[in-house]
Amino acid sequence: MKMKIYGDGRSGNCDKVRLVADYLRHPYDWVEVDILKGGTRTAEFLAMNPQGQVPVLVLPDGRSLAQSGAIMRYLANGTPLLPNDQRTRAKIDEWMFWEAGNHEFFVAGCIAHMTFLGKARETRDPMRVERGDRALDILEDQFGRADWLAGDAMTIADIAILVHTRQAPLGGFDLAPRPSVRAWIARCERQVGMDALQV
Amino acid sequence: MKMKIYGDGRSGNCDKVRLVADYLRHPYDWVEVDILKGGTRTAEFLAMNPQGQVPVLVLPDGRSLAQSGAIMRYLANGTPLLPNDQRTRAKIDEWMFWEAGNHEFFVAGCIAHMTFLGKARETRDPMRVERGDRALDILEDQFGRADWLAGDAMTIADIAILVHTRQAPLGGFDLAPRPSVRAWIARCERQVGMDALQV
Numbered sequence: 001m002k003m004k005i006y007g008d009g010r011s012g013n014c015d016k017v018r019l020v021a022d023y024l025r026h027p028y029d030w031v032e033v034d035i036l037k038g039g040t041r042t043a044e045f046l047a048m049n050p051q052g053q054v055p056v057l058v059l060p061d062g063r064s065l066a067q068s069g070a071i072m073r074y075l076a077n078g079t080p081l082l083p084n085d086q087r088t089r090a091k092i093d094e095w096m097f098w099e100a101g102n103h104e105f106f107v108a109g110c111i112a113h114m115t116f117l118g119k120a121r122e123t124r125d126p127m128r129v130e131r132g133d134r135a136l137d138i139l140e141d142q143f144g145r146a147d148w149l150a151g152d153a154m155t156i157a158d159i160a161i162l163v164h165t166r167q168a169p170l171g172g173f174d175l176a177p178r179p180s181v182r183a184w185i186a187r188c189e190r191q192v193g194m195d196a197l198q199v
Numbered sequence: 200m201k202m203k204i205y206g207d208g209r210s211g212n213c214d215k216v217r218l219v220a221d222y223l224r225h226p227y228d229w230v231e232v233d234i235l236k237g238g239t240r241t242a243e244f245l246a247m248n249p250q251g252q253v254p255v256l257v258l259p260d261g262r263s264l265a266q267s268g269a270i271m272r273y274l275a276n277g278t279p280l281l282p283n284d285q286r287t288r289a290k291i292d293e294w295m296f297w298e299a300g301n302h303e304f305f306v307a308g309c310i311a312h313m314t315f316l317g318k319a320r321e322t323r324d325p326m327r328v329e330r331g332d333r334a335l336d337i338l339e340d341q342f343g344r345a346d347w348l349a350g351d352a353m354t355i356a357d358i359a360i361l362v363h364t365r366q367a368p369l370g371g372f373d374l375a376p377r378p379s380v381r382a383w384i385a386r387c388e389r390q391v392g393m394d395a396l397q398v
Contacts, residue, residue, distance in 0.1 A: 050340050051297055063286070067300075070292035077285075086276075087262070093269035098250055100299035101266075141249050 001060040005071075006031045006048070008039070010116065012108055012163040013068040014055040019159050020072045023192055024079055036116070069096050072156040081156045091150035095157035098138075106132035108164045110171030121172040129172070136168060136178055143180035147187065154191050162188045166197050200259040204270075205230045205247070207238070209315065211307055211362040212267040213254040218358050219271045222391055223278055235315070268295050271355040280355045290349035294356035297337075305331035307363045309370030320371040331372055335380060338364065342379035346386065353390050361387045365396050 005021065005028050007014030021028050033039035033054050040052050049056045049066040057071045058064045065071055073096075076082035082092060106128045113119050113128075139161070142149065149157040166185045169175055175182050189196055204220065204227050206213030220227050232238035232253050239251050248255045248265040256264045256273065264270055272295075275281035281291060305327045312318050312327075338360070341348065348356040365384045368374055374381050388395055 051301070051337055053301075065289050065293055067293045067296040069296035069299075070289055073292050074285075074289050086273075090264050090269055090273050093272050094264055094266045097266040097268035097295075097299050100268075100296050101303060102250070102252075104300060105304060138250055 003028045003060060004031050004058040005029070005055055006033050006045075006058065007055040008033050008035045011035065011054060012111070012167065013053075013104070015163045016068045016160055017055045017057070017071045017075070019163070019192055019194075020075050020081060020156060023159075024075060024081065026075055069100060069160060072096075072160060076156045080153060081159070083151070083155075085151070088151040088155070092155050092157040095149045096160050099157075099161050102131070102138075103135040103161060104164060106135060107168050107171060107173065110173065111164060111167050112171075114172060115170055124172055132168070132171070132173055136165070136173060136175070136181060139165065139181050139184075140178040143184040147184070154188060158184075158188055159192070202227045202259060203230050203257040204228070204254055205232050205244075205257065206254040207232050207234045210234065210253060211310070211366065212252075212303070214362045215267045215359055216254045216256070216270045216274070218362070218391055218393075219274050219280060219355060222358075223274060223280065225274055268299060268359060271295075271359060275355045279352060280358070282350070282354075284350070287350040287354070291354050291356040294348045295359050298356075298360050301330070301337075302334040302360060303363060305334060306367050306370060306372065309372065310363060310366050311370075313371060314369055323371055328371070331367070331370070335364070335367060335372060335374070335377055338380050338383075339377040342383040346383070353387060357383075357387055358391070 003026070005017055007017065007030065009032060033045065035054065039045060040054055046052055048058065048064045051066050053066060055068055055071060056064050056066050057074065065074060073082060078084055082089065109128045110124050110132055113124050114121060148154055149161065162185065165181065186196065202225070204216055206216065206229065208231060232244065234253065238244060239253055245251055247257065247263045250265050252265060254267055254270060256270045264273055272281060277283055281288065308327045309323050309331055312323050313320060347353055348360065361384065364380065365388070385395065
């Protein structure tokens, strides 16, 4: 029996898990959950994940695991995407927690505002714009000094941060003055076999 | 040479690291950094952590590690606070990423609003109030079913979520209707040897 990934096909956080599973050739069944139609609020879904969010990984023995960061770690443990070297793992953790608290809510929030909700760039939450720009500046600084976030190869930290960063222009952010971020996005896309996003 | 922890004594995220280091009896020197006076914006600090945030762990060999979640993982790896069992580790990851993206910004944001900034309860950001209340409800649900977040003992996930949850009343949140959360706070406080917070 294969594992199942419950996710909304439009959600960047679900994309993170799908990218890691595909890259590592883990076989799985995708179960589509429509967030906007209340798919994460049903009794059945909440029994599986009381946090009420996708993605959720369900293992063949029925155990479930939520939070894209936790699922990525679980799927990638010991592979080149999350190698056993303690120094590299610590830096992967650093960037993944940074993303969860300092990037996702701001950048993804603006993307959702302009795409899912179809609202204007001018009506974005100024706090999210400012914090999102600050996050992109920190990435520009990082990729001016290194090709990858942790160690000398792509890891789950890069995939976690890639997904919403490459979509940042859909949320009204400007990547033109951030050439190092753009070069890193292209590196990641080549390695995972994604087409460049046309914005 | 001992490791150093750079932190602001008023910061809950710094408390998380200090609690773990103390509980595990790791020797360290604390280096106080005043966030409000720009201590995380100096060239010296940014050279250590380009993300511009405390806490930062600096190891005797000079390497530095940021993000409280990453530091807690590093310090606790293989101890009872982060045991080697993969099932328990996955659930610890789940709750720590949940906290970073769904709890800290909202609950700690309201605490900062009313304490550091000294503003009124009525002027809290309504979005943060709603999301903070939702996070506390999810914890109440969890602790109605289990004593701890992951496995059958206190882990770094509990410490990560404890710090701002016990201070939630300082941010205008009501723990009175959340008896299971209050019981878990008391369990944690007993185990780490903290006095109950008088609000």
